[in-house]
Amino acid sequence: MARNDPPRRSVLAGLSHIALAVWALLIILPLLWTFLASFKSNTEIFGDPLQLPGALRLDSWGRAWDKAHIGRYMFNTVIVVFFGTAGTMVFGSMAAYVLARYRFAGNRLIYYYFVAGLAFPVFLALGPLFFVVKQFGLLDSHIGLILVYIAYSLPFTVFFLAAFFRTLPETVAEAARIDGASHTRTFFQIMVPMAKPGLVSITIFNVLGQWNQYLLPLVLLAGDPDKWVLTQGIARISTLAGYEADWPGLFAALSMTILPVMVVYIIFQRQIQSGLGAGALK
Amino acid sequence: MERLRKYGFVAGFLAVPLVLYSVFVISPYVQAFQLSLTSWNGYSSIVQYVGLDNFGRLFGDEVFWQALRNHGVILLVLPIVTIAIALFLSFLLNLGGGPRGAGMRGVWGSTFYRVVFFFPQVLAVAVVGVLFQAVYRPDADGVINGVLARFGVEPVGWLTEPGLALWSLIAVMIWQGVGFYVVLFSAGMAAIPKDYFEAAALDGAGRVRLFFAITLPLLRDTVQVGWIYLGIAAFDGFALVQVLAGDKGEPDGATTILPVTIYKTAFAYNKVGYACAMGVALFFLTVTFAVLTLRTTRRERVEL
Numbered sequence: 306m307a308r309n310d311p312p313r314r315s316v317l318a319g320l321s322h323i324a325l326a327v328w329a330l331l332i333i334l335p336l337l338w339t340f341l342a343s344f345k346s347n348t349e350i351f352g353d354p355l356q357l358p359g360a361l362r363l364d365s366w367g368r369a370w371d372k373a374h375i376g377r378y379m380f381n382t383v384i385v386v387f388f389g390t391a392g393t394m395v396f397g398s399m400a401a402y403v404l405a406r407y408r409f410a411g412n413r414l415i416y417y418y419f420v421a422g423l424a425f426p427v428f429l430a431l432g433p434l435f436f437v438v439k440q441f442g443l444l445d446s447h448i449g450l451i452l453v454y455i456a457y458s459l460p461f462t463v464f465f466l467a468a469f470f471r472t473l474p475e476t477v478a479e480a481a482r483i484d485g486a487s488h489t490r491t492f493f494q495i496m497v498p499m500a501k502p503g504l505v506s507i508t509i510f511n512v513l514g515q516w517n518q519y520l521l522p523l524v525l526l527a528g529d530p531d532k533w534v535l536t537q538g539i540a541r542i543s544t545l546a547g548y549e550a551d552w553p554g555l556f557a558a559l560s561m562t563i564l565p566v567m568v569v570y571i572i573f574q575r576q577i578q579s580g581l582g583a584g585a586l587k
Numbered sequence: 588m589e590r591l592r593k594y595g596f597v598a599g600f601l602a603v604p605l606v607l608y609s610v611f612v613i614s615p616y617v618q619a620f621q622l623s624l625t626s627w628n629g630y631s632s633i634v635q636y637v638g639l640d641n642f643g644r645l646f647g648d649e650v651f652w653q654a655l656r657n658h659g660v661i662l663l664v665l666p667i668v669t670i671a672i673a674l675f676l677s678f679l680l681n682l683g684g685g686p687r688g689a690g691m692r693g694v695w696g697s698t699f700y701r702v703v704f705f706f707p708q709v710l711a712v713a714v715v716g717v718l719f720q721a722v723y724r725p726d727a728d729g730v731i732n733g734v735l736a737r738f739g740v741e742p743v744g745w746l747t748e749p750g751l752a753l754w755s756l757i758a759v760m761i762w763q764g765v766g767f768y769v770v771l772f773s774a775g776m777a778a779i780p781k782d783y784f785e786a787a788a789l790d791g792a793g794r795v796r797l798f799f800a801i802t803l804p805l806l807r808d809t810v811q812v813g814w815i816y817l818g819i820a821a822f823d824g825f826a827l828v829q830v831l832a833g834d835k836g837e838p839d840g841a842t843t844i845l846p847v848t849i850y851k852t853a854f855a856y857n858k859v860g861y862a863c864a865m866g867v868a869l870f871f872l873t874v875t876f877a878v879l880t881l882r883t884t885r886r887e888r889v890e891l
Binding site: 317321322324325328329331332333334335336338339342350351352353396397399400402403404407409415418419422424425426428429430431432433434435436437438452453455456457459460463487488489492513516517518519520523524527535536537539540542543555556559562563566567570571574577578581 | 592593594596597600601603604605607608610611612613614615616618619622629672675676679680695696699700701702703704705706707708709710711712713714716717718719720721722728730733762765766767770794822823825826829830845846849850853854859862863866867869870873874
């Protein structure tokens with residue numbers, strides 16, 4: 306088809322490609338460099354940055370996993386994000402469903418009470434939050450962090466899912482009620498399956514948000530490095546790499562944090578893009 | 588009986604979310620406003636009310652003004668540059684193939700580009716910060732400086748030059764953010780009926796004309812959403828500055844921002860009351876920004 310184009314147009318198409326390729330390279334190169342640097346030796350890293358590693362050294366990956374505790378950080382993160390997101394989805398969808406589909410005194414009030422949380426920057430709550438969690442004896446514990454994650458994910462989750470539950474047809478719920486299904490059963494067996502697309506989007510949104518959270522664990526888990534999550538761990542490894550001069554270890558740790566995210570992203574990229582996009586429509 | 592069962596169900600479903608939310612979200616926010624009027628240090632059992640003293644002190648605090656100036660720069664630069672790059676790239680992706688046959692096409696490989704552009708968005712900001720430490724290394728071994736060295740350029744202290752550090756940080760925010768807005772704007776562009784472009788192309792409008800006469804006016808609402816998002820992001824930046832520039836907002840306060848200052852004031856200096864006052868100031872800044880943006884950008888919509 307390109308043959309039929311006037312030359313001016315193919316020149317423009319070529320220029321478009323160059324602009325797009327430049328931005329793509331800007332994204333890919335730092336990541337590729339990190340990945341390659343994890344196989345380099347210290348001297349190679351401090352040599353010419355454009356050089357490939359002289360040999361495929363895997364020992365830095367082992368060091369990062371064991372000595373720098375990437376394995377533990379990753380395990381902690383998975384635990385916290387799993388229960389954090391699960392809790393957010395269960396409680397968020399329950400509240401959203403009731404607020405969207407049941408009429409009772411105070412419904413609007415409670416709805417706006419939840420949504421108001423979107424207006425406040427988390428930095429405002431930082432100091433007091435620390436002392437609230439401390440009062441419950443939940444500092445430096447995963448349970449504390451999980452509860453805080455759930456609480457801070459609720460406003461957007463409730464807001465988004467309430468809008469979604471409102472769009473579901475009344476007739477199906479009606480039919481279930483006539484057949485004698487209880488309210489709880491109607492919710493779990495009829496409404497949740499019907500709301501699946503919305504639930505998937507908001508789950509992805511919450512998983513990413515909680516996986517990438519840095520501020521809250523920094524404040525709430527500060528006292529116990531064994532409990533730390535990946536983002537904290539990576540920041541510490543980066544500080545330590547300066548003292549211990551283990552730069553390949555740092556880049557191995559960094560690659561190890563980035564790679565799983567990349568794999569999941571490539572598999573689910575369509576859902577992730579629309580899931581995060583859902584966040585922008587609030 | 589049925590009524591009772593319904594209310595029992597409603598109460599049962601709302602109880603746990605309401606308690607969690609009230610305890611961990613609302614109560615800290617309320618306490619923050621209250622503590623901003625005290626000189627509480629975090630451990631003393633006596634909480635002393637000092638009225639608006641904290642706010643008075645805030646207005647005389649050089650660090651606070653430094654932080655505000657930095658937020659001002661970010662607030663001006665980040666949305667404009669990010670949106671400009673994102674609009675440009677998404678226009679190329681969606682319509683760069685030119686008018687043809689039944690309508691406009693995207694360029695070849697547009698899915699690949701979109702996947703790559705969006706990827707930084709799923710990385711944790713802390714991880715991106717560590718990544719860019721290597722990119723910005725001030726000696727000749729940094730990724731950028733190493734490349735520059737090939738062209739005989741002396742190493743640049745991207746994060747150590749006071750005049751440069753903030754710009755380097757903003758560049759990272761743009762690097763990470765653009766892909767998200769490319770996807771957002773692409774979705775907006777896909778919703779514009781193809782015959783608009785066809786008609787304009789028949790009338791002899793070139794690509795640039797198509798962009799300014801059709802795409803941009805019809806994307807107005809989407810761009811506005813992006814603007815508010817980026818504006819709110821301009822008041823954050825905690826993880827990036829904390830990881831990349833260190834606690835102190837080096838060099839010379841050039842990268843001092845409110846969130847990092849709040850964190851330090853509360854947990855390193857134990858001035859919880861004062862930190863809360865800063866939080867209150869930050870809250871009013873973000874709200875003012877959001878309201879102003881909505882006010883000034885609300886104009887008649889272009890009807891499709």
